[in-house]
Amino acid sequence: MTIKRSQNIIVDKSFDFSLKVLAFCDGLESNKKYVLSRQLLKSGTSIGANVREAQNAESLADFIHKMKIALKESEETDYWLSLCDKSELYPNCQELLDLNAELWRILTSIISKSKQKTKIG
Numbered sequence: 345m346t347i348k349r350s351q352n353i354i355v356d357k358s359f360d361f362s363l364k365v366l367a368f369c370d371g372l373e374s375n376k377k378y379v380l381s382r383q384l385l386k387s388g389t390s391i392g393a394n395v396r397e398a399q400n401a402e403s404l405a406d407f408i409h410k411m412k413i414a415l416k417e418s419e420e421t422d423y424w425l426s427l428c429d430k431s432e433l434y435p436n437c438q439e440l441l442d443l444n445a446e447l448w449r450i451l452t453s454i455i456s457k458s459k460q461k462t463k464i465g
Contacts, residue, residue: 354450355399358392358414361443365389365421368440377434380424387420388440391447408458415451418444 365388372381391414398410425441428434 354395354454358395358447361447362389362392364440371435380428384424387417387424390417404458404462408455411451411455418448418451
């Protein structure tokens, strides 16, 4: 079953980011950079998985929790990409760093605004 793409910016951007991470990790694997590739693959694709899961949250608190997990995965992804970026033995990953930073900003905003809703209601 294929799920139709949404009109939700964080869902779409995190999915597109996952596709770019997949392609980048394939390149790492081809160059025998297995450890970093596997760590990055897990954290980088987990962002979108948690964002997608949050779309069916049972409550606002559950939604915030799942988005916080996505944010934590974004932080971990930044770590692996930063290692890659600072090492001369790894390919350029600036585009992924920039895209991840954008996801981080969007997630932070969503979490902050969602927390404000819990204080109002």
